[in-house]
Amino acid sequence: MQRVMGTETEFGIAAREAEALDPVSNSLQLIGHYPALPSPQAIWDYENENPLLDIRGFEVEGERERPGPEYNRLLNKLLPNGGRLYVDGAHPEYATPECTNPRLPAGPGPSTRRRKISSV
Numbered sequence: 641m642q643r644v645m646g647t648e649t650e651f652g653i654a655a656r657e658a659e660a661l662d663p664v665s666n667s668l669q670l671i672g673h674y675p676a677l678p679s680p681q682a683i684w685d686y687e688n689e690n691p692l693l694d695i696r697g698f699e700v701e702g703e704r705e706r707p708g709p710e711y712n713r714l715l716n717k718l719l720p721n722g723g724r725l726y727v728d729g730a731h732p733e734y735a736t737p738e739c740t741n742p743r744l745p746a747g748p749g750p751s752t753r754r755r756k757i758s759s760v
Contacts, residue, residue, distance in 0.1 A: 642740050643740065644738045644739070644740055645738065645739060645740075645742060646735060646736045646737060646738040646739065647735070647736045648733055648734065648735045648736075649733065649734045649735075650728065650731055650732075650733050651731055651732045651733065651734070652731060653666050653667050653670065653730075653731055653732060662730070663730040663731060664727065664729075664730045667727040667730060667731055667732050668714055668715070668727055670732050671714070671715065671716075671717055671725055671726060671727055671732060672714060674717050674725055675717075682718050683709055683712040683713060683716070684712055684715070684716040684718070684724065684726070686706055686707070686712075714727075715727045721737060722737030722738075723735055723736050723737050
């Protein structure tokens, strides 16, 4: 049976000064400096996401996030390799594109991504 897989990497974010911007603002700035796909119309589709649903099937109370198009573009960068760099809660996160074979390269290696992110 063929399975589809992908990985997500969560990054911590810290400021040098305690009175600096909050983690969400710092994460938005970091994501905002990363180059996006040439199509400014591309936005992330939140239709099938429900962060309030627990893996065991329990749903906590609250409102599902439905950012408007402009805020969506601030939160998400869809990358040329099919991956996604985005703000998840209060930290940056990278999701690889889904693939059916982990041995096939999907794009730049981790060291390339690390250099690009750390140079921002």
